[in-house]
Amino acid sequence: MIEHDRTPERFLRTAEAGRFLGLSGRTLEKHRTFGTGPTYRKIGGRVVYAVRDLQAWADKGRQTSTSEPRALSPARRLDEVRTFTR
Structure with missing residues (x-):
């Protein structure tokens, strides 16, 4: 039988999530x-982020060179991003 980790998942509100990532809450909005x-x-009209989701999103931006294409x-708006990266 597999023993699952019983640690409850941690959720952060927008301001806390921003601090976790080093961004402003407004940027996350x-x-x-x-x-x-x-x-x-x-949840109940409140926005929350799972710490593991924040970490996974931040990991997408991991790079080893400035010449690599931007990952995040x-x-x-997505149409502005396409124009911006050309």
């Missing part, structure tokens, strides 16, 4: 609006 940010949940989009 923009990413939510444009669909370019980390996965989030709405800026907090802009």
